[in-house]
Amino acid sequence: MEKIPIMKISNSLLVTIQVDMNDSLAQELQDDLSDRIVQTRATGVLIEISALDIIDSFIGRMLGNITAISRLLGADTVVVGMRPAVAITLVELGLPLSGIRTALNVERGLAMIQPSMDAKEGDGRGPV
Amino acid sequence: MNAPQLTRISTLLQNQEEAILSEWIRAQLGPGVFRSAVPPQSELHEQSKTLLRALRDALRQASSTDITSPEWESVRENLADVSRSQAREGSSPTETATAVLSLKQPLFGRLIDDCKDHPEEISREIRGASELLDKLGLYTMEVHQKGREQLIVRQQEEMQELSTPVVELWRGILALPLIGTLDSQRTQVVMENLLEKIAQTGAPIAIIDITGVPTVDTLVAQHLLKTISAARLMGADCIISGIRPQIAQTIVHLGVALGDVITKATLADAFAIALKRAGLSVTDNRTA
Numbered sequence: 001m002e003k004i005p006i007m008k009i010s011n012s013l014l015v016t017i018q019v020d021m022n023d024s025l026a027q028e029l030q031d032d033l034s035d036r037i038v039q040t041r042a043t044g045v046l047i048e049i050s051a052l053d054i055i056d057s058f059i060g061r062m063l064g065n066i067t068a069i070s071r072l073l074g075a076d077t078v079v080v081g082m083r084p085a086v087a088i089t090l091v092e093l094g095l096p097l098s099g100i101r102t103a104l105n106v107e108r109g110l111a112m113i114q115p116s117m118d119a120k121e122g123d124g125r126g127p128v
Numbered sequence: 129m130n131a132p133q134l135t136r137i138s139t140l141l142q143n144q145e146e147a148i149l150s151e152w153i154r155a156q157l158g159p160g161v162f163r164s165a166v167p168p169q170s171e172l173h174e175q176s177k178t179l180l181r182a183l184r185d186a187l188r189q190a191s192s193t194d195i196t197s198p199e200w201e202s203v204r205e206n207l208a209d210v211s212r213s214q215a216r217e218g219s220s221p222t223e224t225a226t227a228v229l230s231l232k233q234p235l236f237g238r239l240i241d242d243c244k245d246h247p248e249e250i251s252r253e254i255r256g257a258s259e260l261l262d263k264l265g266l267y268t269m270e271v272h273q274k275g276r277e278q279l280i281v282r283q284q285e286e287m288q289e290l291s292t293p294v295v296e297l298w299r300g301i302l303a304l305p306l307i308g309t310l311d312s313q314r315t316q317v318v319m320e321n322l323l324e325k326i327a328q329t330g331a332p333i334a335i336i337d338i339t340g341v342p343t344v345d346t347l348v349a350q351h352l353l354k355t356i357s358a359a360r361l362m363g364a365d366c367i368i369s370g371i372r373p374q375i376a377q378t379i380v381h382l383g384v385a386l387g388d389v390i391t392k393a394t395l396a397d398a399f400a401i402a403l404k405r406a407g408l409s410v411t412d413n414r415t416a
Binding site: 082084086092097098102105108109 | 316319324326327330357359362363364
């Protein structure tokens, strides 16, 4: 059974979706991720979807839900690496995922959640 | 096997080919066929001859007068050639079809002669021949129409390619100057081009300039918003620039909600914002 890996990097979690998403996998990710956020008290979540080239309305909605849940649990969430075709499909499906933060790649996504990480860690630099 | 009802034409075409051909060409050159541009006689002769040959062979081999069947392929090709070359010469489709239909004159006279001994067969033969020639005439029309449609499609494609460039104004700042009305098909092309370029250059900001868009109605606004949403999903922000006064008024009167999209009157203003976001500034070196 496939499973989507969730990696912890300092105070944030990195979710890389490397396989074709199906409905049960998405459901499982939702459960796993919410558990892990609470467990690790992560302050940032990056969902990397550059390997995802087909998306349907269910997966699109799940992506929105997962992001909203992570935010509710207090983690700054950014969806990164979306492909052009996937972006067009989501917009055509009427799921522009408004209110979700997005970035082109992991590097930029990390830069976006960095301020909150710095603030939580209290390393003296403070939020930029 | 012969087409059952057309054996006489087949034989006629075989035995009296030269006579029919010359009479047909005379009929084509006669009044009422080519009004605008009469093709050169040698060309007409050549075309008519090959067409008549193809027709003769098809009639001999074909089992039916269904001109879409494979046995009629060479006739169809010939007709298509004739139709295309005459369209190039400037003939109207009616003229081309009439030229084909004028084969009835020499053919029917001979058919009647041929059926002298069997008067009961005249009407059947004539009807069969007439139906066949009508089909051929209509086919030239169809080819003409198809040629036109292909031309339109090709021009449309060319226009679409020409009209949606994505340019990089500065490292990380893209501009998308839109010219002409945005319909859903063009939006698709614009969106694809923009997103590809964002993925390629990694630009975090794109300016959509609508100076060349004549009107912005609810549909166009919706298409713009779609493009902006898609770009945002890829982590790029969009600025709309080039909003003319009338367009600003229309947008407000129509109640179009552009949401939290940044809009500016000119491309220069939008570029200034983009530079500022990128942490860049422009200085004037002339003043000390």
